[in-house]
Amino acid sequence: MKKINPPYSWLTISLWGICFICHFKTFAQAKETPKQRIAAFYKWYGKTDTIPFEGDCYEADGIDVTKIDTKCVQKYIKSIETTGLFSSIYIKGLQQEFVSKQSEIKKKGFTEGIDYDRYTLSQDPPTEKDLLFALNKTSTSAINGNKAKVVVNLKNPYKVTYIYSLDLENNVWKLSKIESK
Structure with a gap:
């Protein structure tokens, strides 16, 4: 009986699959999404006595x-x-x-x-409630590898856009930069 070696293309597909799983694993292990991390930041910020x-x-x-x-x-x-x-x-x-x-x-x-x-780049900071409302209703987030951006459009008590840059450190999204416009 003739022995059949697996096709070269099968090996190539397997290697690509391993690379994909390793790459995906980085994101799967993060405990929170960047947006959830910003919510945690807002909750911390809302406890003014701990800041x-x-x-x-x-x-x-x-x-x-x-x-x-x-x-x-x-x-x-x-x-x-x-x-x-x-x-x-x-x-x-x-x-x-x-x-x-x-x-x-x-x-x-x-x-x-x-x-x-x-943390809000403001002399008259919005409340935790206003920030969380805007995060849930008018925000966007984007992940690019180990970096993420969350953009929050606050309309009350005044109009401002917050841009949060995050980095993935030890499988946890962490704030690297806070900007507003």
């Missing part, structure tokens, strides 16, 4: 910051990091922001303070 206030780390003369308490800043960053909501990219950017502010104080004697809410 650390970075202004506690500044000494200011009016709106100008004249001194930064580095221990307070490190505690602030650590508390943001332990939420699990923010990516390493966001945390590194935050650390760099404080280093830049510290450098500017050394050069000029002062730096600009932050006069808006860091």
Whole structure:
């Protein structure tokens, strides 16, 4: 009896199948979708008593910051990091922001303070309820590999569009950037 070797095309298909499963597995293991992660962020944000206030780390003369308490800043960053909501990219950017502010104080004697809410980029932030409503009714999300964007169009109490960039870290979507327009 003649022995038949499997066709080359079968082997090729099998290899492609393995690659597809490995690629798909990355997305299948994520506990939440990017949109669900933004909902978790909004719920955290809605608990204002749990959100650390970075202004506690500044000494200011009016709106100008004249001194930064580095221990307070490190505690602030650590508390943001332990939420699990923010990516390493966001945390590194935050650390760099404080280093830049510290450098500017050394050069000029002062730096600009932050006069808006860091998480809503607003002086008059919307409520958790308004944010969750907009997320559920007027948002879009897109995933491209290990990166995602969620766009939320808020119409009340005022019109603003939030753009959240997320990165997949250890199979968890985490915020890397918050923008508004």
